[in-house]
Amino acid sequence: MAEQVRPAEHPIGMDGEHPGLCRLCVGYCPIMVTVEGGRAVKVTGDPAAPLFDGYTCPKGRALPEFHNGPERLLHCLRRTPDGKFERIASDAAVAEIAERVARIVAEHGPEAVALYSGTGATSSTIPSMVAGAWLRALGSPMFFTVSTIDKPGMAIGQARHGLWEAGHPPFEQAEAWVLIGSNPVISKTGGFPQNNPGMRLKEAVRRGLKLIVIDPRRNEVARKAHIHLQCLPGHDPEILTAMIHVILAEGLFDAEFLRVNADGFAALKEATAPFSPAVVAARAGLAEADLIAAARVFAGARTTGIFCGTGPNFATHGNLTEYLCNCLTTLCGHWAKAGDPLQKPNVLLPAWTGRAQPSPPWPEAAGVPLRVRGLRGNASGLPAAALADEILLPGKGQIKALFCLGGNPMMAFPDQQRTFEAMQALDLLVVLDPEMTATSELAHYVLPPPLMLETPGTSLLMESIKYLAHSRGIDQPYARYAPALVAPPEGSDLMGDWEFFYDLAKAMDLPLTVTVGYGNGSLKEAPPHRVPLDMAHRPTTDELTAMLLATSRIPLDEVKRYPHGHVFPVNEVVQERDPDCTARLDIGNAVMMEELAELAAAAAPVQDDEFPLLLVPKRVNHLVNSYGRQNPALNRKQPSNPLSLNPADAERMGLATGDTIHVRSPFGQIGALVEIDPDIRPGVASMTHCYGLNPDQPTDPARDGGNVGRLISVEDHPDPVTGIPRMGALPVVLLKRNR
Ligand SMILES: Nc1nc2c(c(=O)[nH]1)N[C@H]1C(S)=C(S)[C@@H](COP(=O)(O)OP(=O)(O)OC[C@H]3O[C@@H](n4cnc5c(=O)[nH]c(N)nc54)[C@H](O)[C@@H]3O)O[C@H]1N2
Numbered sequence: 097m098a099e100q101v102r103p104a105e106h107p108i109g110m111d112g113e114h115p116g117l118c119r120l121c122v123g124y125c126p127i128m129v130t131v132e133g134g135r136a137v138k139v140t141g142d143p144a145a146p147l148f149d150g151y152t153c154p155k156g157r158a159l160p161e162f163h164n165g166p167e168r169l170l171h172c173l174r175r176t177p178d179g180k181f182e183r184i185a186s187d188a189a190v191a192e193i194a195e196r197v198a199r200i201v202a203e204h205g206p207e208a209v210a211l212y213s214g215t216g217a218t219s220s221t222i223p224s225m226v227a228g229a230w231l232r233a234l235g236s237p238m239f240f241t242v243s244t245i246d247k248p249g250m251a252i253g254q255a256r257h258g259l260w261e262a263g264h265p266p267f268e269q270a271e272a273w274v275l276i277g278s279n280p281v282i283s284k285t286g287g288f289p290q291n292n293p294g295m296r297l298k299e300a301v302r303r304g305l306k307l308i309v310i311d312p313r314r315n316e317v318a319r320k321a322h323i324h325l326q327c328l329p330g331h332d333p334e335i336l337t338a339m340i341h342v343i344l345a346e347g348l349f350d351a352e353f354l355r356v357n358a359d360g361f362a363a364l365k366e367a368t369a370p371f372s373p374a375v376v377a378a379r380a381g382l383a384e385a386d387l388i389a390a391a392r393v394f395a396g397a398r399t400t401g402i403f404c405g406t407g408p409n410f411a412t413h414g415n416l417t418e419y420l421c422n423c424l425t426t427l428c429g430h431w432a433k434a435g436d437p438l439q440k441p442n443v444l445l446p447a448w449t450g451r452a453q454p455s456p457p458w459p460e461a462a463g464v465p466l467r468v469r470g471l472r473g474n475a476s477g478l479p480a481a482a483l484a485d486e487i488l489l490p491g492k493g494q495i496k497a498l499f500c501l502g503g504n505p506m507m508a509f510p511d512q513q514r515t516f517e518a519m520q521a522l523d524l525l526v527v528l529d530p531e532m533t534a535t536s537e538l539a540h541y542v543l544p545p546p547l548m549l550e551t552p553g554t555s556l557l558m559e560s561i562k563y564l565a566h567s568r569g570i571d572q573p574y575a576r577y578a579p580a581l582v583a584p585p586e587g588s589d590l591m592g593d594w595e596f597f598y599d600l601a602k603a604m605d606l607p608l609t610v611t612v613g614y615g616n617g618s619l620k621e622a623p624p625h626r627v628p629l630d631m632a633h634r635p636t637t638d639e640l641t642a643m644l645l646a647t648s649r650i651p652l653d654e655v656k657r658y659p660h661g662h663v664f665p666v667n668e669v670v671q672e673r674d675p676d677c678t679a680r681l682d683i684g685n686a687v688m689m690e691e692l693a694e695l696a697a698a699a700a701p702v703q704d705d706e707f708p709l710l711l712v713p714k715r716v717n718h719l720v721n722s723y724g725r726q727n728p729a730l731n732r733k734q735p736s737n738p739l740s741l742n743p744a745d746a747e748r749m750g751l752a753t754g755d756t757i758h759v760r761s762p763f764g765q766i767g768a769l770v771e772i773d774p775d776i777r778p779g780v781a782s783m784t785h786c787y788g789l790n791p792d793q794p795t796d797p798a799r800d801g802g803n804v805g806r807l808i809s810v811e812d813h814p815d816p817v818t819g820i821p822r823m824g825a826l827p828v829v830l831l832k833r834n835r
Pocket residue numbers: 121122215246247276277278279280282283284285286310311312313315328329330331332404405406407408411712713714715716717718719720721782824825
């Protein structure tokens with residue numbers, strides 16, 4: 097049921113121009129929303145808001161179409177025996193689902209019920225927390241998160257290396273910055289300022305920041321780079337190892353920092369010895385001098401940042417690549433020092449001050465065991481790449497019911513056909529989604545929620561993301577609250593994302609306690625905050641937000657006083673090392689050193705004659721993964737996902753922009769349109785993900801695009817810990833096709 101309660105300070109649906117908060121991606125841009133006749137009709141940037149300079153992107157400006165567009169679902173749906181959908185009242189849907197879950201639990205046990213929380217759940221931190229509380233109350237550990245098919249190596253790299261409590265120094269102070277397959281101008285991520293990254297980059301380059309970009313595409317950030325290593329994809333661990341090799345050979349490391357803070361120097365030195373810049377330059381298709389220059393620029397800078405994006409995490413060896421980023425920073429002693437401003441000061445999080453000291457490595461694979469590929473819950477979560485198989489594999493532990501919260505597995509998962517079979521094999525698939533997506537189409541129930549201009553929100557995620565990805569998040573002590581600005585469309589009967597799990601728990605007689613954690617691995621900033629919910633009276637989102645934020649450094653009420661957001665005077669400075677601290681970072685982790693030895697013996701992916709191109713992922717500015725494909729304001733210009741190709745490759749293959757081709761990998765085949773792109777390296781092709789249709793529908797490459805997941809096998813180089821298969825640097829061949 098939609099939340100209709102209005103916060104005292106803002107009358108919902110009042111005409112005029114009101115400050116709001118876009119939460120479509122982690123940018124969390126402040127916006128101005130024009131409301132007319134009770135509906136949002138226009139969204140622009142908010143020039144009165146601090147830090148963002150009035151920035152918005154096309155997605156944020158399309159929020160009115162997301163809210164009022166014809167594709168939005170306004171009623172809950174139930175699948176009928178003939179495969180069609182019919183309306184069902186939201187409370188009736190909850191009652192039916194509760195009954196079906198109870199039956200499944202009685203027959204198969206609670207672990208037959210799983211939850212998948214996707215990117216659509218990140219417009220607020222609350223839905224996943226309440227959904228998690230419900231799953232715990234039910235007794236199921238099967239909480240799959242999208243982070244495991246995103247950058248799972250990041251968490252593993254941190255667990256193996258340990259954390260530097262105070263993180264990196266702030267971006268504004270950095271002298272050099274390395275982006276490895278990460279394009280924050282488009283994606284707003286990457287340990288990079290999330291507040292208008294394009295502008296921040298421009299300013300930084302003007303003040304002399306030396307940006308090093310490692311990417312097979314001359315992407316938006318590479319155009320501003322001091323050094324662009326336009327490598328072949330999949331060679332990132334070797335490139336970073338060569339940089340380490342140079343730093344060691346030339347004595348550019350910080351011996352004193354290492355003596356006090358880190359173990360493993362000798363092991364790292366031995367493991368990196370084979371990777372001379374000459375060897376790696378040949379493998380990665382780079383000039384040796386550029387590799388050496390990158391190492392010198394990095395080591396010569398006083399303060400740096402170094403971050404990986406999805407590209408390297410998809411190209412196999414993601415854990416190693418992420419681990420080596422940590423090692424490089426530690427080798428050079430580039431972490432924040434006592435007296436530096438603290439990089440991610442808590443505002444809505446509890447007060448905490450980082451010290452200039454290590455927090456030790458932690459066990460990376462301590463979670464619930466799965467039944468496939470030897471996988472289990474790990475530092476990055478429960479592997480979503482195993483979800484389809486866990487549904488399909490009969491026997492004890494088989495998943496029978498799946499709740500999909502703001503995710504679209506049919507578009508996003510590797511091996512679309514297997515995912516398709518899995519979704520259909522479920523006894524119960526409940527999809528919480530505002531649209532009829534490829535996954536919704538296979539659901540037994542589709543529950544559309546109120547959208548973000550209809551629900552209050554805070555900037556909490558901009559801070560708490562550091563618990564997943566240390567050193568990411570917002571650099572400034574900034575916080576923001578935004579009230580609901582409009583009511584859901586008249587006549588709609590929606591089901592709120594967190595309210596659903598509350599109502600479901602109530603219908604199943606399960607008490608809920610939401611647990612908010614404040615830490616990452618071995619670093620705990622504050623004890624967990626447990627909030628038991630009153631199961632007799634459902635709180636409003638505002639009330640729940642206040643309860644969950646009861647531990648904030650700056651009280652929520654104070655934050656609410658600034659309708660455009662505020663940079664609070666939290667002048668946290670990194671503290672001296674605790675004299676009792678004995679923790680040490682590890683730059684010689686045995687598993688990682690072994691992986692380096694294997695890499696030394698055999699190069700990472702190379703093209704062969706049968707599949708001569710390497711296909712890499714990229715993101716587009718007008719979508720967040722699949723979200724936006726149905727939005728007329730966003731898909732008008734480009735409804736599909738063309739394959740970009742270097743002009744030299746295109747000429748050799750006799751292809752031109754607009755041609756229709758088959759893209760074939762060793763595993764599958766899809767259709768695509770060609771787009772000639774001089775910014776992509778020869779030998780490499782690039783496509784964005786989350787396009788195409790379900791496998792049972794005829795797909796027109798020009799109208800629907802192609803689903804890259806069909807080219808990817810979950811059994812192709814699955815990482816032994818995270819289960820992520822090869823999703824990038826994918827060998828492909830292009831075949832001409834007559835439409
Ligand atoms: N506009 C927009 N923003 C988004 C999203 C979106 O879909 N659209 N999605 C959101 C999500 S879920 C995420 S996870 C983040 C991701 O954010 P990013 O990780 O920044 O993702 P991309 O923008 O795709 O940039 C990946 C880069 O990796 C490069 N690359 C590919 N393969 C390799 C390789 O093997 N090695 C190297 N060195 N580079 C490689 C690609 O050329 C590309 O430039 O973005 C988030 N923000």
